[in-house]
Amino acid sequence: MNSFARIHSLGRCDTVEDIADTVSFLLSDMASCMTGAIVDVRGGVVGGHD
Numbered sequence: 001m002n003s004f005a006r007i008h009s010l011g012r013c014d015t016v017e018d019i020a021d022t023v024s025f026l027l028s029d030m031a032s033c034m035t036g037a038i039v040d041v042r043g044g045v046v047g048g049h050d
Contacts, residue, residue: 010043018043
């Protein structure tokens with residue numbers, strides 16, 4: 001995990017709380033205007049690279 005965190009845009013790996021915060025937002029009234037959106041929760045990493 002530490003080697004992955006070094007190349008990660010955030011300098012750390014995503015946490016369970018990161019995912020839970022996103023889900024909480026999507027279930028809230030603040031996301032009421034979002035329709036058909038894909039929300040990536042990956043800190044900017046695609047295929048292990050920024």
